[in-house]
Amino acid sequence: MKEIMLSDMPVxxxxxxxxxxxxxxxxxxxxxxxxxxxxxxxxxxxKDVSMxxxxxxxxxxxxxxxxxxxxxxxxxxxxxxxxxxxxxxxYQTGEIYKFIDSENAxxxxxxxxxxxxxxxxxxxxxxxxxxxxxxxxxTNN
Numbered sequence: 001m002k003e004i005m006l007s008d009m010p011v012x013x014x015x016x017x018x019x020x021x022x023x024x025x026x027x028x029x030x031x032x033x034x035x036x037x038x039x040x041x042x043x044x045x046x047k048d049v050s051m052x053x054x055x056x057x058x059x060x061x062x063x064x065x066x067x068x069x070x071x072x073x074x075x076x077x078x079x080x081x082x083x084x085x086x087x088x089x090x091y092q093t094g095e096i097y098k099f100i101d102s103e104n105a106x107x108x109x110x111x112x113x114x115x116x117x118x119x120x121x122x123x124x125x126x127x128x129x130x131x132x133x134x135x136x137x138x139t140n141n
Contacts, residue, residue, distance in 0.1 A: 100126055 006014045019025065034042065084090050097110045100122065107126060109118040 102127070 006017055009017065092111075095112055096117065097112075099108045099110065100106075101108065102122070105122045105127070107120055107122055108116055111117050
């Protein structure tokens with residue numbers, strides 16, 4: 001088959017002759033090759049679009065980092081609030097007072113406001129009474 005059919009005819013007439021003399025017509029996708037001028041135009045368009053994309057991406061990264069900075073404390077607060085809700089309260093750091101009840105073989109831990117925060121059985125080491133524990137009565141006498 002010829003590379004270009006009816007190459008001696010003008011392009012406008014060529015289309016009509018091809019249509020009139022073909023066996024069938026179907027819709028399809030085909031490549032129309034660039035001329036050197038078309039290639040140069042496309043390369044320039046690629047360069048222009050690439051530069052525009054780079055400028056927009058630079059702006060986007062600045063705006064994105066600003067919003068990230070705004071979001072970070074909110075995300076941390078949300079995580080902390082969720083943790084507190086799951087725990088049923090807020091964890092605090094402070095003094096915890098341990099009381100050993102040898103008669104009931106239990107140990108109680110209290111916060112500074114006097115609320116029991118943990119209770120468990122005595123360990124092996126805690127079962128041995130010290131001199132201080134045997135003298136302690138809970139009063140100043």
